[in-house]
Amino acid sequence: MNNFEYQNPTKILFGKDQIENIKNEIPKDAKILVLYGGGSIKKNGIYQQVTSALKAYDFVEFGGIPANPEYAILMEALQVIKEQNITYLLAVGGGSVIDGTKFLSSAALYEGDTPWDILTQNIRTTKGMPFGTVLTLPATGSEMNSGAVITREETQEKLAMGGPGLFPKFSVLDPTVIHSIPQRQLANGITDAFNHVLEQYMTYPIGALLQDRIAESILQTLIEVAPKILKDPTDYKAAANFMWSCTMALNGLIQKGVPTDWAVHAIGHELTALFGIDHARTLAVIAPSHYTYNFESKKEKLAQYAERVWQVTEGTLEEKAQAGIEKTEAFFKSLEIDTKLSDYTQDYQGTAQKIAQRFTERGWKGLGEHQSLTPNDVEKIVEMAY
């Protein structure tokens, strides 16, 4: 096991009817900016619950944060923060709204030339404007971590940021929000969380027995509840397990003391930037090819995963490892998530070279748990995913 540091101060309020308790978490004298996305919260009752809980507060709203939170729109929200002397942010939404709010938390206190530098110069945020979240779409884990990914359409870029100042003060996880989420988004959420675990697990054995087992526990739970949620989003038991699994998949715990990969995300982000493919779906496209291309270095963990998560008991280590990849792809397909780039666009020719070129231009140091994958490797992985 590697040495590690772990700290996660976010307070979780989990369960039905927890939204009203946000009034116990936000300072009474706060001037709040409530941030949300396309307005679905006004149809499913969440907006009403939030504004009811905030009725004793001074707050203003900023809606319209899109999936893949767009820098230009966030800069408009930053303007509101400055003009209205906002002191507290409340994200009501999924990962995009929460990530956008993290950017604003950092940008609101940033003293440099332009907040874009936070993203391009990898400036870690040690202190941000305080914020809480009301999660409306389980998937990204952003509600209990300190990272964010921001998109800038102008330059077709999708860049990461983070730092200990960007943990939410609190996050409300009410599983009843799942009732009104479209099937497509539910399938994306399951796929996203599943891949988050894989990025922190599918590397090489390092003797972190408990971290491995907790990662496998999350994967097993997602597999168990996935068909139930897709069949009936009002199944509270399944929804609660789905929601908590998504949070636990990326709250930092399972990555401590172990090598992590994240190549699937790095490559997947490019597919979203180039084609606008849903984030989770880009992961389902890249992961099987990535594991196949890097089979030799990942086969021990692939076989352990096949045995423990999918109960594959027959065959050699290599055969089990191969079965692990096949089971993963079949699982994504069972969620009606396609796993080839050509399922999403007819315009895929040349994508591999284009992405490799972008990695080269950015001076990337090498992807994967060994930081050894070159732009040439990336090109081959993307080609395998056509």
Add this chain to the structure above:
Amino acid sequence: MNNFEYQNPTKILFGKDQIENIKNEIPKDAKILVLYGGGSIKKNGIYQQVTSALKAYDFVEFGGIPANPEYAILMEALQVIKEQNITYLLAVGGGSVIDGTKFLSSAALYEGDTPWDILTQNIRTTKGMPFGTVLTLPATGSEMNSGAVITREETQEKLAMGGPGLFPKFSVLDPTVIHSIPQRQLANGITDAFNHVLEQYMTYPIGALLQDRIAESILQTLIEVAPKILKDPTDYKAAANFMWSCTMALNGLIQKGVPTDWAVHAIGHELTALFGIDHARTLAVIAPSHYTYNFESKKEKLAQYAERVWQVTEGTLEEKAQAGIEKTEAFFKSLEIDTKLSDYTQDYQGTAQKIAQRFTERGWKGLGEHQSLTPNDVEKIVEMAY
């Protein structure tokens, strides 16, 4: 799954050579009281590492905190805190030293008549004097939770306290400390952590799939590493997994959203108070009898545990559940932990009645996950453990 709130702000510094990093965690102007136990830290090098890390600080020491931290001795330490204008506490030890330090953290800022009230009147600590810990004996989980148990010899009492102000600011978990721990203490630590998980797991199914699996993960890991640690405490991989499992067993995570029992601890504490039996060993004495006595209400979880943790695949649900109890007792015995009260004292006659009487006098509301166990039930459980 039940609704829950979860927050754990303790920062973990895990791995070898982490002790030196405490200097990055304690404010430079702190006046520190370093607390420890019987002085073993002066023989195994930990004292030297700690004082070396603190060389730029103003600090004083207080040694001699015994196993089952004694109120009268802690009151002497409180005197030192007041006289020396201490602003920060550093516990260097196992659960007893850390629990004692939590009491001092609370007592140092307590404004009532006598700090004993904190224990007898269940006063929750919302703000304590800040403290960190350097863990020297994995077992209790106290290094990453906000609870403590304090003993008062004068009244033969052992009482609990806690509150959100009692999380350590940081805890150092260096697995190399295990090298110098006597076998008896290692066996106690494994048994203690194992029982902590059981208290939060061996109740009834409530559909908390992930919490169940994480609890099972900790149990499986403890079972896997126990013989390795007892054979060779310098096995770093085994030691690291043991240490992290003990912390994860009682840092609050696996108890969230599920019913918890804690009857084994409540009864076990009485055996320590009456006979001075090591805490962990009292749990090994009470747990099998408790699960046998409450077989009907616990059999579903006992069977799930037997299946998943001990790979018991044959038999009816009741047979599997029974096998779960037997496997548990056999596991404790494999650690050379005796599981009957008569293994520890010849003076056991009348103990059951005496403990039942103490529960009656204290006006206890009922033990166990249903708060339904009466003093009469406790009497029968203890009798079964003779």
